Amino acid sequence: MTKQTIPKMIVWGFLMIISQWLTGILMQGLIENDVGLVSLGLIGLIGMIGWLAYGCRAWLNLTFTRKNWLWGVGALISLIVTSLIWVLIMQLVTGLAMTTNQQQLNQNLIWTGWRQAVMVLQVVLIAPVLEELLFRGLFQAWFLKQQEIWQLVISSLLFAWLHTGSGGSGGAWVLYFSAGLILGYCYQQTKDLKVNIAVHGLYNWISLII
Incomplete structure (x- = not known):
């Protein structure tokens, strides 16, 4: 651990909090059909993405x-393939064919018009870009660069926690942890965030339509 590690951890944690706060504003605006809140959330998230993208250029x-x-x-x-396997296991064990996060997304897709368009934009573009910049771009550039296995494990645990919270089922945790491992390993091999963003966005899009 270097002298810069703790300040970087604080900055990274702060950025995670801000990203979740802005996402919460956006989602609350969609739920309440409030154009002002949605606009505020979108402007904040796009501004944050632009700032991070410049830093991660x-x-x-x-x-x-x-x-x-x-x-x-x-x-x-x-x-x-991993998702299909774990969804099948979850269905056999718990009777649920999808995670709580996926259920919420499916419920939100019943919205029509501009709310549905913003929801799809958030899931397919904004969230993948922001998460890849934070988890792969910053985390894997700042922390445990000489210990890639631990880098993968810790970043994947944080990725799973982001998507499930403390109340997620064991199957959901394993599913998102596995996704974090795959995306993290892909970035370790390519060092190209553009590839990760494309993969993450396509995966989320496929999750919406099947």
């Missing part, structure tokens, strides 16, 4: 390499 590789995108395809297939 060194990892947003603008070149397209076949190797990196093959890693991305492999990661996407792994995410889909």
Whole structure:
């Protein structure tokens, strides 16, 4: 642990809190059909993404390499297969075919018009970009760079906690922890956030339509 580790942990934690606060504002606005709250949440989230993207610009590789995108395809297939396996296990064990987070998303998709469009934008673009910038871009650049296994484990635990909270089922924890491992390992191999963002966004989009 270096002298900069604790300040970086504080900054990273603060950014996580801000991202969740802004997401909460956006979702509350959608629930209440409040254009003002939705606009505030969107402006805050897009501004945060722009600021983080500028800070992480060194990892947003603008070149397209076949190797990196093959890693991305492999990661996407792994995410889909892992999700199907764990959803099947959850259904057999608990009788539930989806996580609480997925159930909430499906309920929100009954919205129509502009609210549905904003919800899809949040799930397919805003959330994947923000999460990849925070979990892969900053976390994996700042912490445990010489201990990649622990880097994967800890970042994946935090990723699972973000999506399930303290009340998530064991199956949901394993599902999101596995997703964190796959996305984290993909980034370790490519060092290209662009690939991770594309994979994460496509995975969320597929989760919405199936």
